[in-house]
Amino acid sequence: MDLLRKAARIIVRYRVAFALVALFLLIVSAYGIQSLRFESDLSSMLPEGDPAIKDYNALQNEFQSGDSTLIVVKIDSIEPGGVYDVRDPKVIEAIYELEQRLRRREYVTDTMSIADIYMKVLGRLPRSEEEAKFVLDMLPEEQRYSLVSRDYTMTMIVVTINREKKTETLVRVYQGVQEDIESVKFPQNVEVIQTGNIGITYRILQLLQRDLNKTMAISFLLVIALLLYFYRSPVKALIPLIPLVFGVVMTLGFMGLAGIPLDLATTTIGAMLVGMGIDYGIHVTNRYYEERRNGKDVEEAAAEAVAETGKALLGAALTTIAGFAAMYLSSLPMLHNLATTLILGLSLAALNAVVITPAVIILEEDVMMRLKGHHVRPEVRSGTGAIGRFFTSLGEAIKARPGAFLGAVFLITLLFAYGVTQVTTEVRLEKFIPPGMPEIEALMDVRTEFGGQDELYVLVRADDVRNPAVVRAMYRFENLVKADSYYNGVFGSQSPADIVYEKYGYIPNDREKISEALSEYQGPSMVSGDYSMAIIKFTGDFGGTSMDDFRRIMRYFEEETKLAQETQFPPGVELSLTGDLYLNYVLDQLTNVEINRISTYGTVFVVLIVLLLFRRIRVSVAMITPMFLGALWTVGFMGLAGIPFTQSLAGVISMIVGLGVDYGMHLTHRFMEEMNEGNPKPIVTAVGSVGPGILAGALTTAGGFLALLAGELPTIHDFGLTLAFGIFASMTSAYLVTPALLQIFYGKKTGGGSP
Template sequence: MLRRLARIIVVYRHSLALVTLFLLVLSFYGMSQLQFESDLSKQLPSDLKAVQDYYTLQNEFGSGGSALVLVRIKGTGSDVVDIRDPRVIKAIYDLEQRFMEREYVTDTFSIADICVQVLGRLPRTIEETKFVLDMLPEDARSSLVSRDYSTTLVVVTLNRESNQEALVRVYKEMLEDIKKAGFPEGVEAVLTGDLGITYRILEMLQADMNRTMAVAGVIVVLILIYFYRSPIRMLVPLIPLTFGVIMTLGFMGLLGIPLDLATSTVGAMIIGMGIDYGVHVTNRYYEERAKGRPPEEAAEEAIAETGKALLGAALTTIAGFLALSLSILPSLRRLSLALVMGLGLTAMNAVIVTPAVAILEEEVGKRLGWRSGGLRLGTSERIKRAFEFLGGAIKRAPWGALLVAGLITGLSIYGFTLVTTEVRLEKMIPTTLPEIEALSDIRSEFGGQDEVVILVKADDVRDPTIVRAIYRFEEAIKADSCLNNVFETESIADVVIEKYGYIPNDKEKIAEVLKGSSLVSDDYSMTTIRLKGNFMGVRQEVFNEIMAYFEEELKNADFPPGVSARLAGEAYLNYVLNNLVNDELNRISTVGTLIVVLVVFAIFKRPTVALAMLMPMFLGALWTIGYMGLAGIPFTQTLAGVVSMVVGLGVDYGMHITHRFLEELREGNRAPIITAMGSVGPAILVGALTTAGGFLSLLTAELTAIHDFGKVLAVGIFSSMLSAYLVTPALLQLEFGRKLGGVENED
């Protein structure tokens, strides 16, 4: 069947080329429709309670996000030596007025607001500012200005859309307002918080995708030129790959698949993985041409003979990636669809376009006379002899190869025990960015401005028993501030006590105070308790402990019957995502492995042969996780599917070696392992280097999550390749060694 298909592809290659060009034109249009996504809530299932509560906060309380403006004196040469300087206060006030003119700003708070409340105007002298601050309690004063009076803070509450265009517009307009605010020379204002971090992630996603794809392309080109020793011949596998990448990105745009922390890596990944298919077809084509076959027959033989291994490799890789589609995390489902589609398109182009380009290259070469002498194989003889030597060594001592693999496995098992998780977005961007440095300063000077929201629902939250329960809960939380990092709370109970000095039993009195308050919903069925502190700046394990503490306190809280109180907000979404990543990691890894195993056993029925193919994927995945633990790389939402991906990729190398071994065995070769390693080993090396090169290009990304993703996948490729070189031939030799020995003795 494959041979008939190969003949059809060769005969109708020109017609198929026209179809490919049509798909390319369509793909260019699709690429113009690509969108970038950085909203955390879009990475979680929409039916989760935490996500629904997050949207409730947005709709009912205008909690669409926040921004922080850190105002600080830059250095000793500044004309301003104290942040309480009236010129600074006036600039802050002007900035707030500009912000409040924006439709997406719902509230602002700063030292300027306190001055206006106390004085009825802005301060004219620094002594007036000092007077205002001296009237405040110590904890309130420390939340407004730093101890050395070099820094202050403006808190901005936003009600904004989270789509790409709106976020970029909001960020740029707020930056423009900061520039026009008229801060004195030597005083800078840094826009940070949720808005600043989200914008930076969005900006870096686009830059990282373009940069990593360019670097991946350069790496692949350099490797191909080295191995093929010809800038023309290396185009044979490169052109189909380019078509596949363009089609993948184009179809992502047409299908509405956004580019996020996971899918923005697809371009570089497809470059790295997809070249493998074209390399195997190209190498076999030139191998057959060197034997004297005419171009059309060589193309048919290349497709037919590499077809089964290529089809099996593509199916197992796709099977591993399909496991990601079973995840409840939308980001992993999108990544699965993009990778499966990309690999399918790249494999299709490798089979259909590569032979046509190879034949065209020879025809044009003859006419232009750029080739002198005979045809050259794609890999050097020295590399081929090195792999034949390795095959001979394993043939003589298969248990030695297994021992080496066992030692690496033992070290990896230890690393496995050290692996952690990290899903918070601010931990995925460089700490040297101004926004992150400003956040660090805010946490050290002001105790942090991270917010955890508790959504309280009841028939009427103005009920005195409910208000008292809220007050008791707040007091219990503040009493444990050393455990939960909370430094400030806000609720309707605080508003009522500020008015009356106590919580009255009269519901009408409470209703009078809360009339028009932003702390209650329009129908008074919901309110919020807001906890401020340093939650996101701590280690992931501490963050998890704090969130678990809040959950436990809510379970034990003394709220009246019929009252619902749940954690909500963006900080809590990070905690929910962390738990889901841990669950999905185990489930996806197991399912992905089972799918690949079933595919391999369906293609190759013999258990021992299947095991020889499967061991590289098992060991590659284990060695990769062990490396993550030893290198201190945590699992993120992007890396949650890495085991399934390494499993899908790793089985390819064992499959190519096994397929060539069996082919040589059927033809009566008495040393099939040496021939298989000498023939397929270099091609696997080229494929692995180009695949790993594509992944390593992600190291040029600014986003830490993408940087780690590329590093881990590259290690996964090299681990799978090494285990395939050691374990697969050793197992095949142990299985068929006696039979081969008997044949040799008869002669």
């Protein structure tokens, strides 16, 4: 305590110097913000050493595959003068023109549409609608309706893309394709939409950028409104807000300087820091005003505020950071980035609260002294009036019947325990875009009309994939999988075996003939340059079903691929699944593992820090019990509300644990302080004095999180709602459980006894 009081005196004496240092760091941070970049690439969310990443890179490098965009062409109205059928020659001509433009792009490796059918059959485009209908009617029904919808109001262009996995490249590819779409004049009544992997990822990136600015602005507005209510004065409301602004700007600036990207997780950092960081400043400010109301002068009140809240703030910051640090144990890079930014941001918020907040308070007092000629004793709404009376009454009620409050908590816990059993996970990128977006609607149309265009690849590694035994095995495997289409959602497939079979009508037992067929093939590469690898591409509806069905289909492919390698392919041949869709599945499996690991280690870290700081079992139990309940209630709420765990929510339990222990810590610290000073009703004083500050801090923290509801991405909504509920759950359990346990543990010692 003496050390903290000395620090307070230094802050008072050198407050101008502290302000100048903070301003310098603010300027450096503003420069760093200009270097912030956004990241939405799925492969960057997986650990570099994961085998799935190795296979995915091989797919990209050797076959220029694994990335595609779908261009949906559909009749969207029936206005007079327009076309009503995609078989209209004017539509087919526009599609062909668009394909030619796309093929000139260096990153486009192949395109496929109904225009290609006409060029192959007629050697030209159809001149009349009757001719167009005649050619399509010649095709087998299955092939025909893989190109056009059954009512002939929709068709599509499949564009295969080879690009660097960088955000800048994604933007360039999407905008280039969109530019080509807009440069082609389609007939009236026709709508053209870019969707698929490229279109959806681009839309997510665009929404990330919008959501960062929108949610951070709204969180600031919510926090300012709450501060104005609690402090009754715009000037006093700015006191805890100024250090927070410095902390948020510094954090974003350091992210830019350190090259940490804004992704599905870290995009929430602005609103989260606004919500969480304000808590520290509020506790220092409230304690200062309490000491001023008790008659202490400015310097004494500042020293007391820093000394008495400093230990609790240090413990709260350390436990919160410990909860976040558990995310470093995850193998998911995006959680490492989230942990780094949260720890950095909260460290700056805590430092600013202890160093800058008292300096700003004293500066404000000095200004008011010069304006009015005397110090004004502050009145804060959170500690007076109805709110103050409520918490005093709550403290009296808990002192009288602590067991009854624990019983009520037990009943609440039973309800949320059921919710825990209902929790699911979701990692598919398409589910991160809000319903109604053109890209999602178009993708749903594709799945409905064409049986799906999701792509899944099987990578075949061998000494020489032209080996007739390997080619025959590929052909058998491919057809066995297609025979199970009712179960696995497969709509079509393509492999080197198909190329050979199409040329000869069978698979020859002659390597030279196989080589000849492969060398004559003009389509997308299916065999690597050294013939050590080949791919089998399956197309179907794999990701558009429920998450359980998606996992079932992926497990089917894993099992069939393993079985085929063991029984159908020659010894030494290796098969492995890959592609963007399979990366989603791998991420899903990792997310389930990471949730348990991060939550467990985060809880252990927080408990150890509490024990090390306070070194008393009963005190520690009173602090950490609300933390456990807050985390349990939050998971139960997710299950009851249908909120799934996602990549960004994998660390949410560790975060709630780190945040939730703060409330019990502030109550316990004040209780022990009052008890040691001989207060006969320490629990009443603790709840009555600290309770309003916790409420103000929780409301501003939850307000920052609830600002995420203004974001357009569903995963951002879920993140904000879950964290906001977690804050209220932790606060409520702290109000009900911590005082009740302290009263049971120490009631007789304070003279109050316990039932």
